[in-house]
Amino acid sequence: MKIIYFAKIRELIGKSEEEISFPNSVKTIEDLIVFLKNHNKIYHNVFENYDFLIACDEELVDMNYEINKTKEIAIFPPVTGG
Amino acid sequence: MIDIRIQSNEFDFSQEVKNFQNNKIDGAVVCFLGSVRDLEPKETLEKLEIEYYPKMAKKVLKETAKKAFKKWSLSQCLIIHRFGELEVNEPIVLVITQTKHRKDAFKANEYIIDFLKINAPFWKKEHSPKGAKWVKQNRRDLEINF
Numbered sequence: 001m002k003i004i005y006f007a008k009i010r011e012l013i014g015k016s017e018e019e020i021s022f023p024n025s026v027k028t029i030e031d032l033i034v035f036l037k038n039h040n041k042i043y044h045n046v047f048e049n050y051d052f053l054i055a056c057d058e059e060l061v062d063m064n065y066e067i068n069k070t071k072e073i074a075i076f077p078p079v080t081g082g
Numbered sequence: 083m084i085d086i087r088i089q090s091n092e093f094d095f096s097q098e099v100k101n102f103q104n105n106k107i108d109g110a111v112v113c114f115l116g117s118v119r120d121l122e123p124k125e126t127l128e129k130l131e132i133e134y135y136p137k138m139a140k141k142v143l144k145e146t147a148k149k150a151f152k153k154w155s156l157s158q159c160l161i162i163h164r165f166g167e168l169e170v171n172e173p174i175v176l177v178i179t180q181t182k183h184r185k186d187a188f189k190a191n192e193y194i195i196d197f198l199k200i201n202a203p204f205w206k207k208e209h210s211p212k213g214a215k216w217v218k219q220n221r222r223d224l225e226i227n228f
Contacts, residue, residue: 007205058138078219081204
């Protein structure tokens with residue numbers, strides 16, 4: 001699945017996008033975050049210590065959102081436009 | 083009519099307001115212009131960098147305008163948001179709303195700017211001689227009831 005990062009989260013992760021394969025047991029956003037945190041220390045630090053929002057196919061979602069039909073997941077800090 | 087623009091180049095807000103005066107039926111036009119502020123007295127802003135998520139930003143701005151249309155009797159609405167590198171005093175965002183009477187134009191305008199501040203995927207980074215830092219979301223913006 002394609003995951004894209006923006007702003008401070010992008011800088012902390014060190015890349016703007018990536019394709020990640022994960023096991024079938026990853027069904028929700030919460031599962032995905034746990035999976036990424038276990039993936040390596042950088043993700044663990046980011047998702048443990050920084051505020052972030054998640055959008056699936058350009059819609060903000062919560063941690064219970066099921067990602068089976070999602071094509072693109074975006075992870076970014078709280079927005080500061082306007 | 084809804085007009086949404088996301089652009090790096092500067093806009094001329096007075097010209098944009100004039101364009102709204104062509105409508106002879108709805109006499110109330112409210113304009114909100116947000117510009118780049120300098121930092122606190124001891125710091126100087128060298129530039130403000132604005133990053134955004136293109137596909138989602140356009141969608142959120144359009145949906146925000148549509149919600150305002152459902153709540154108030156708007157005839158026209160323009161939202162312009164800039165991205166890229168901006169200097170102090172340069173315009174960042176413009177919201178123009180037009181209705182028959184002033185109250186709805188004010189309410190719709192405030193609703194749009196308040197809603198986009200916590201939902202539209204734009205992020206500001208301030209560059210000063212001391213370095214660069216991402217702007218933090220203003221918690222007070224989250225307390226607004228829509």
